[in-house]
Amino acid sequence: MKVYILGAGAIGSLFGGLLAKAGVDVLLIGRDPHVKSIGERGLVIKGIINEEIRVNATTSIPKEKPDLIILSTKAYSTEDALNSAKDIVRETWVLSIQNGIGNEDKILRVGGKAIGGITTNGAILKEPGIVEWKGKGITIIGLYPQGHNEFVEEVAELFNKAGLETHTSDNIIGWIWAKAIVNSAINTIGSILEIKNGLIKDNQYLLSAAMEVIKEGCRIALQNGIEFEVPPMELFFQTLEQTKDNYNSMLQDLWRGKRTEIDYISGKIVEYGKYVNLEAPMNSLLWALVKAKEELRNNVWRKGK
Ligand SMILES: NC(=O)C1=CN([C@@H]2O[C@H](COP(=O)(O)OP(=O)(O)OC[C@H]3O[C@@H](n4cnc5c(N)ncnc54)[C@H](O)[C@@H]3O)[C@@H](O)[C@H]2O)C=CC1
Numbered sequence: 001m002k003v004y005i006l007g008a009g010a011i012g013s014l015f016g017g018l019l020a021k022a023g024v025d026v027l028l029i030g031r032d033p034h035v036k037s038i039g040e041r042g043l044v045i046k047g048i049i050n051e052e053i054r055v056n057a058t059t060s061i062p063k064e065k066p067d068l069i070i071l072s073t074k075a076y077s078t079e080d081a082l083n084s085a086k087d088i089v090r091e092t093w094v095l096s097i098q099n100g101i102g103n104e105d106k107i108l109r110v111g112g113k114a115i116g117g118i119t120t121n122g123a124i125l126k127e128p129g130i131v132e133w134k135g136k137g138i139t140i141i142g143l144y145p146q147g148h149n150e151f152v153e154e155v156a157e158l159f160n161k162a163g164l165e166t167h168t169s170d171n172i173i174g175w176i177w178a179k180a181i182v183n184s185a186i187n188t189i190g191s192i193l194e195i196k197n198g199l200i201k202d203n204q205y206l207l208s209a210a211m212e213v214i215k216e217g218c219r220i221a222l223q224n225g226i227e228f229e230v231p232p233m234e235l236f237f238q239t240l241e242q243t244k245d246n247y248n249s250m251l252q253d254l255w256r257g258k259r260t261e262i263d264y265i266s267g268k269i270v271e272y273g274k275y276v277n278l279e280a281p282m283n284s285l286l287w288a289l290v291k292a293k294e295e296l297r298n299n300v301w302r303k304g305k
């Protein structure tokens with residue numbers, strides 16, 4: 001199977017690198033200096049494994065179509081990435097492993113055949129050409145919005161062979177929403193207070209506030225016809241336990257001066273609330289506070305100076 005990774009940053013390079021190591025024909029599509037470094041020295045995966053992997057990488061979109069495109073840009077770059085690759089996306093299988101709601105709808109809009117996905121693997125780009133695999137998690141994929149077919153099973157088998165534990169689901173839209181709802185509580189509260197995930201379960205005020213945010217997200221999802229295989233509240237407690245020592249990715253983006261994915265998490269929950277005449281005061285407030293934090297982080301007076 002020929003696979004392109006569209007958006008070869010931390011998680012995309014991890015998936016691409018592991019697939020290449022397993023003998024899959026992979027092309028990483030990303031940006032310099034990461035791509036340049038991979039061309040010169042190969043891709044290094046550190047952490048759970050320590051390997052230098054030879055894998056093709058480019059900054060431009062090839063003309064030839066692959067069998068599968070794995071979309072792994074941040075959610076705010078999805079539209080641009082898909083538009084730049086329109087000619088190869090059309091009628092091609094495109095699997096999103098991104099966070100947030102709406103990525104797969106954008107794949108469908110440009111004529112791609114969408115596979116939805118969520119992953120609990122953790123990766124960071126340490127420096128150009130070097131990815132750290134910090135946490136071994138699982139990946140769930142499925143035909144978007146629902147259903148399954150042989151190709152999805154084939155992709156899951158390929159991922160498993162590459163060392164990425166992967167399961168398939170007939171209800172991937174439910175998993176995408178469940179993860180977004182969990183992120184809408186943990187990432188926002190963790191980012192505003194700049195705390196590790198575990199503190200949210202250890203502090204009674206934060207825990208009850210976070211649970212209300214989860215319930216609000218669930219009400220909106222259910223009214224929009226979303227069903228869950230595992231209730232988001234259960235996933236929330238599991239995630240808090242499994243990631244108690246982590247600072248969430250939104251907070252890490254804020255600390256690095258990068259844009260966050262808040263519009264595609266809390267912002268989408270608020271938007272879907274409007275479609276079914278449900279207000280989302282908790283998600284609206286958390287969305288606004290994170291947006292404010294994005295804007296204010298570089299102001300010295302934030303620290304009272
Ligand atoms: N890093 C992680 O551990 C996990 C990340 N995710 C999700 O996966 C997505 C990607 O996250 P990361 O890999 O951490 O972000 P990242 O910022 O490291 O990687 C995204 C990459 O996409 C590239 N890119 C952006 N637009 C592009 C375009 N038009 N063409 C080619 N390349 C383009 C960027 O240069 C960047 O290197 C996000 O939605 C994130 O929430 C989900 C689970 C775990």
Ligand SMILES: CC(C)(CO)C(=O)C(=O)O
Pocket residue numbers: 183186187197239243246247248249250
């Ligand atoms: C699971 C969790 C909350 C881990 O921190 C995450 O998805 C994130 O940080 O974005």
